[in-house]
Amino acid sequence: VKRLRDQLQTLVGPGDADGGFPILRQDEDGERMVGYIGASELEHGLSIVADDADGTVYFNSQKRTGFGEISSSSISSLTTADGGAAAIDPFDFSVYMDQAPLTVQVNSPLEVVQQFFVKLGARYVVVLDSDGYYEGVIDKKIWLAFLGELEEKSS
Structure with a gap:
């Protein structure tokens, strides 16, 4: 405890x-x-x-x-x-x-992750490798920060 x-x-x-x-x-x-x-x-x-x-x-x-x-x-x-x-x-x-929990494979398109957060309202998405083993978790807050960085780099 x-x-x-x-x-x-x-x-x-x-x-x-x-x-x-x-x-x-x-x-x-x-x-x-x-x-x-x-x-x-x-x-x-x-x-x-x-x-x-x-x-x-x-x-x-x-x-x-x-x-x-x-x-x-x-x-x-x-x-x-x-x-x-x-x-x-x-x-x-x-x-x-x-x-x-909602999961994606490590080689999934980022669009799938975006859809989980936008359309399904996920708070987090679990990333698994092709054999179903744990790779990591993407929190919504981290995802939004990542999208913000991408926007800054593209402008």
């Missing part, structure tokens, strides 16, 4: 409060992205577990319950057999994570 809080402060400090962090899983060939958590979502999750600074946060995308495996996005509507609410682990931050 403490380490994540420090990383969040590093991100928010320079004015990137609308940024976030990729959630990566290492496999034999590289890092695969399993999701993305925005700074505000991370801040909310950390506020819930703030009293346990030494606790361990995790980003499992699947939960094991008496009902079988369910995705974390359906946990909020889960109830137990007796009608009570199922217990949710406050250290499981997968409920705050975007598990299906």
Whole structure:
């Protein structure tokens, strides 16, 4: 919890409060992205577990319950057999994570990225290589700065 809080402060400090962090899983060939958590979502999750600074946060995308495996996005509507609410682990931050972020391949035309930001209103776009491994994230603020630089160079 403490380490994540420090990383969040590093991100928010320079004015990137609308940024976030990729959630990566290492496999034999590289890092695969399993999701993305925005700074505000991370801040909310950390506020819930703030009293346990030494606790361990995790980003499992699947939960094991008496009902079988369910995705974390359906946990909020889960109830137990007796009608009570199922217990949710406050250290499981997968409920705050975007598990299906918009992605482009590294060799995609920049026009595709522009369309994601303009037509779909994306806050960020994840860049993957041709094998689906994580390469980086383009935040909207960074994209707009890039477009501004291109405009300056062309005039």
